Amino acid sequence: MLRRLSVQWQPLLLATVSPLLAVLAALLVGALLMGIAGANPVQAYAALFQESLLTYFGFGNTLTKMTPLLLAGLGVLVALRAGLFNLGGEGQIYLGGLGSLLVGLYLQGMPGWIHLPLTLLGGFALGGLWGAIAGYLKVARGLNEVLTTLLLNYVAQNLVGYLVNGPLIEPGAPSPYSPLVAETARLPKFLPQSQAHMGIFLGLALALLLLTIFSVTTLGYQVDAVGQNPIAARYAGIPVKRTLVGAMAVSGGLAGLAGSAEVIGLKYRLFENFAGGYGFDAIAIALLSRGSPLAVVLTAFFFGALRSGANVMQRSAGVPVTIVSAIQGLTLLFIAISLALEFKARAAPPSKSTQSTAAAPP
Amino acid sequence: MITDPVAFATDYLDASLRLSVPLAFAALGGLLSERSGVLNIGLEGMLLTGAFAAAVGAVFSGSVWLGVLAAAIAGSGLGFLHAYLCVNLFVNQLVSGLAINLTAAGLTAYGARILFDSGTVELPRLTAIALPGLSRLPVIGVLFDQNVLFYGLVGLIPALTYLLFHTHWGLSLRAVGEYPRAADTAGISVFQVRHLSVVFSGCLSGLGGAYLALAHVGFFTEGMSAGKGFIALAALIFGRWHPVYASLACLLFGVTEALQLRIQAFNLDIPYQFLAMLPYAVALLALIGLAGKSSPPAALGIPYQKENAR
Numbered sequence: 168m169l170r171r172l173s174v175q176w177q178p179l180l181l182a183t184v185s186p187l188l189a190v191l192a193a194l195l196v197g198a199l200l201m202g203i204a205g206a207n208p209v210q211a212y213a214a215l216f217q218e219s220l221l222t223y224f225g226f227g228n229t230l231t232k233m234t235p236l237l238l239a240g241l242g243v244l245v246a247l248r249a250g251l252f253n254l255g256g257e258g259q260i261y262l263g264g265l266g267s268l269l270v271g272l273y274l275q276g277m278p279g280w281i282h283l284p285l286t287l288l289g290g291f292a293l294g295g296l297w298g299a300i301a302g303y304l305k306v307a308r309g310l311n312e313v314l315t316t317l318l319l320n321y322v323a324q325n326l327v328g329y330l331v332n333g334p335l336i337e338p339g340a341p342s343p344y345s346p347l348v349a350e351t352a353r354l355p356k357f358l359p360q361s362q363a364h365m366g367i368f369l370g371l372a373l374a375l376l377l378l379t380i381f382s383v384t385t386l387g388y389q390v391d392a393v394g395q396n397p398i399a400a401r402y403a404g405i406p407v408k409r410t411l412v413g414a415m416a417v418s419g420g421l422a423g424l425a426g427s428a429e430v431i432g433l434k435y436r437l438f439e440n441f442a443g444g445y446g447f448d449a450i451a452i453a454l455l456s457r458g459s460p461l462a463v464v465l466t467a468f469f470f471g472a473l474r475s476g477a478n479v480m481q482r483s484a485g486v487p488v489t490i491v492s493a494i495q496g497l498t499l500l501f502i503a504i505s506l507a508l509e510f511k512a513r514a515a516p517p518s519k520s521t522q523s524t525a526a527a528p529p
Numbered sequence: 530m531i532t533d534p535v536a537f538a539t540d541y542l543d544a545s546l547r548l549s550v551p552l553a554f555a556a557l558g559g560l561l562s563e564r565s566g567v568l569n570i571g572l573e574g575m576l577l578t579g580a581f582a583a584a585v586g587a588v589f590s591g592s593v594w595l596g597v598l599a600a601a602i603a604g605s606g607l608g609f610l611h612a613y614l615c616v617n618l619f620v621n622q623l624v625s626g627l628a629i630n631l632t633a634a635g636l637t638a639y640g641a642r643i644l645f646d647s648g649t650v651e652l653p654r655l656t657a658i659a660l661p662g663l664s665r666l667p668v669i670g671v672l673f674d675q676n677v678l679f680y681g682l683v684g685l686i687p688a689l690t691y692l693l694f695h696t697h698w699g700l701s702l703r704a705v706g707e708y709p710r711a712a713d714t715a716g717i718s719v720f721q722v723r724h725l726s727v728v729f730s731g732c733l734s735g736l737g738g739a740y741l742a743l744a745h746v747g748f749f750t751e752g753m754s755a756g757k758g759f760i761a762l763a764a765l766i767f768g769r770w771h772p773v774y775a776s777l778a779c780l781l782f783g784v785t786e787a788l789q790l791r792i793q794a795f796n797l798d799i800p801y802q803f804l805a806m807l808p809y810a811v812a813l814l815a816l817i818g819l820a821g822k823s824s825p826p827a828a829l830g831i832p833y834q835k836e837n838a839r
Contacts, residue, residue, distance in 0.1 A: 200636075204643045252623050310816055313570065313623060314766070317759045318816075321809040329802035447631060454624060487642035489751070493635030500628040507618035 185509060186455050186462070189501035190469065197494040201486050211484035219476035226475075227361025231433060233471025235260065235425035237370035239449035240456065240463045241377060242298075242421030246312075247453055248381065249414035250394035255301060255316025256422040256446030258323030259294040263423025264430040265327055266293030268335070268437040271348030271430070282351040287369070287427055294423015295416040297323060302415025306408040312415065320446070328439045335437065345437040354432035366428035370464075373421065377460040390414055422446060444492070451499040457506075470495060535667055541787060543671040547745050549776075549783030550679055551576060554737030555761035556768070556775045557682075557689060562608075562730035564693065564770055565723045566706040566828040567615050570626030571607065573758025574633030575731050579604045579738020581637040584652055584749035585644060587742075593653050597678070597739045604735015605728050607633070612727035616720055619832040630758075638751040649750040655743050678740045685733075689772040702726060706826035709833040719833045734758070756809065763812035767819055770826065778815070785811045 198208035218225040239256045246253035253259075270289035274282065297319060304310040328343075335345040354365045381387035392400040393410045401407045425445060430437055448470055456462035473495065477488040555572045562569040579600040586592075586599025607629055614620040641648040655676040663673035693699035704712040705722045713719050741757070742749050760782050768775030789804035 200639065254627070304817065308817060314759065314762055314816065315813065317756075318763065318809045318813045321756055322806045322813070325802040325806035325809075328805075329800045332802070333800060450627060451631065487639055487648075489635060489638035489642055489648075491635075493632065493639045496628060496630075496632030496635040499624070500632055503614060503620045503624045503628050504618065506624075507614065507620040510619055 185505040186457065186466070186502060189455065189505050190498055192501045193494050193497035196497050197490055200490060200493065201484075204486065206484050206486045211480050211486045214483040215476035215480040216472065217476075218479035219472035223358070224361050225479070227358045227363035229468070229472045229475040230358075230363040230367050231361075231471075232474040233467045234364070234366040234370055234428045234432065235445040236448055236452055236470050237367070237374065237464060237467035238425035238428060239422040239445055240452035240467050241370070241373055241460060242294075242418045242425070243449050243453035244456065244458065244460060244463055245377065245390070245421065246298075246414055246418035248394050248458055249390045249411060250397065251302070251305075251411065251415060251418070252313050252450075253298060253301070253316055253415065253418045253422075254313055254447075254450060255298065255319050255419065256425075256449045257442050257444070258316070258320035258446070259297045259419040259422035260426035260429070260442040260446050261323040261327045262297040263290035263294035263420075263426030264437055264441060265330065265426070266290040266423060267352070267427035267430050268345055268348060271352030272335075272346060275349050275351075277351065279351040282349065283354070283431075286348070286352040286431055287424060290423045290427030290430075291420040292423070294426060295420030298419015298422070299412055299416035301419075302412040305415075306411050324440065324442070327437065327441075331437050331439050337436070343439050347435045348431055352431055353435055354428065362433060364428070364432035366432040369424065369428070370467075373424075374460040374464050381460070422449065425449070448495055451495055451502075454499060455502050538668045539671055541791060542668060544787040544790065545780065545784045546671070546675070546679070547783075548786045549779045550682055551737040551741040551745065551757055552761045552764060552779040552782055553682055553686075553776045554678075554740060555734045555758055556764045556779050557685060557772055558604075558608075558730035558733030558737070559761055559765045560730075560768075560770055560772060560775055561689075561702070561726045561733070562611075563765065563829055564706045564826055565702050565726035566709060566826055566831065566833070567612065567723055567727050568622040568626060568830045569611065569727070569730055570623055570762070571611050571629035571633075571758075572626075572730075572734050572761050573754055573756070574626075574630035575604050575607050575734035576738040576741065576758045576761075577637055577752070577754040578607055578633045579735030580742040580749055580753055581640060581738070582735065583739035583742045584650055585640070587652050588645070588650060591653075593655050593743050596652070596743055597655075597736070600735040600739035600742075601732050602735070604738065605732040607735070608728040608731020609724070611731065612724045615727070615832065616723045619834070622830050622832075634752060641749065641751055645749070649748060651748050652743055654747050655740075676744050678736060678744060681736075686772050686776050693772065703826070705833075706828055709828050713833075713835065723833075737761075760808060760812055763816055766825070767812070767815045781815075782808050782812060 201208040201211050219229045220226060239260060242259070243253050243256060267286045267290035270286045274285060301312045301315040301319060304315050305312045331345050332343040336343055337346045356364050381391065389405050389410055392403065392405055393407050397407050426442065429441055452463060452466045452470055455466045473491045477491045480486055481488050555576050559569045559572050582603035583596040583600040587596030611625055611629060614625040615622045638648065655678060657674050657676050660673040664670045693702065701712065701717045701722055705717060705719050709719045738754070741753065761779065764778035764782060765775050768778040786808045789807045792799060792804055793801060
């Protein structure tokens, strides 16, 4: 059954302007911080964005950094639309990378058109399992998913750390990493000599798929209904618990694919601590995108560009790369403020029946 | 390798305490905030900021005390930010806490790279004050050979318990967290109570950070809070939002972490990573075991708006 597509322009406009303002405000505070440290902000930003957007390798690097951010960001978004905060992207990325490594390493001797999808499936499955644990604990035992996903991050990180130091270590490796995955399990590169790989198209396709699901299918409607008011959804006959666990599983699965992309698109091996904060940036990205899968694409591109140009900025303007994570945090802070101001402007008193965990900004 | 059982027990108890103190400061802070109805996922960022401020204060003034003061002020500042966002602006409380965590991680890392070489700095330490006589006792003597922050924490636990459950102030605070509308009707300012609680929450977390930097490890480095704020949150839930039980839960996590450090030192052939995940796994299992038995303050996470305040 399909739903009619209706577009409301005014909220759409608001939804476009305020994230841009939030990003602008964060960049301005970032400039201020650079100024305090005695660097030239104009020179620093010029170096950063010139590198990440206007050079061939820098742009390829932007797409590479964008890929896990896009996939994990879509993951957080799916949970958000169901009214859940998945703060476990980081751990799900580790498990996803592990899942893909296992399939890419131990299932061998088949053509790429079978092996590659199976490898991705392995990442989706393990990441999804890690997300589903938190979803299950929420519906079955009443545990808040925020805390469980956060704690599961540390378990996942140490689990992968153990595996690449022990059972999965490449014999004779100078530092802990796994052997290479089979050629047939690798995502092909698409910009010659740069690092950019086909994972980006997987992310774009999934963004389109999610857009379709959320705008025209009953399934998408169900998830939104549960996210907006679980009690009403239950009375409407929607299986709320199953939807919640399913949303966490898909959310974790998408983050898992971000881990897969890092392993089978970039390094072809599993490294310790390879998730590198992508899971946390993904939360900011999803919140900034306000429920829209297409906005996740743009936001992930922006965050990818920040990460990609950071090193060149440090070399040419002397600004430490860590300013980039400060800017990302500030972006989230300003988007939170802008959401609140809009909410106030609409002058709607907060509904007393909705728990904060269910009151995700859609 | 320690073979003397008394020396081992003393050393083990001392390590457990040192690991529990930052957790307990953050958990008690979180407890105050959550008892007043404001979620505080930002404990992690507040701890980290406290550690950073303590480092900056101590290094540039040359006094550990000004370091402690700086940590308390910085923590309170973040608490005020969280309170303003959540209470005045109705920002989603999870999002606000998360934003504080991410911003704190970024800003302290940036600040450390600007101010200190390679982002890490050695710090002066808070000195221990041995209580005469008591500190000579075997094993439990270490309880009486600690620094001011530790003694302050030990005093804070019964004080908070008394204040929360036996004073008018505590009644107001709990009423605001359970049923703000009724508290408001009874003439209690919900805004004021929540502001104060969250600012104090930040202040305590900041002190936890100061302990971490100035007493426990003696240096500052990027990301040194390493999930302690989240463990404190788990301890708070496990301790059912009660100061004594929450502190005992922190002690449990401290004991667990000290245990994993001992096991590593003993070379027992258990992979390091399993030990490193132990405190987090214990926190998870504790929460699972407790599920259903622990109920948070009824108005936790729900912004309060006066009906006529439009």
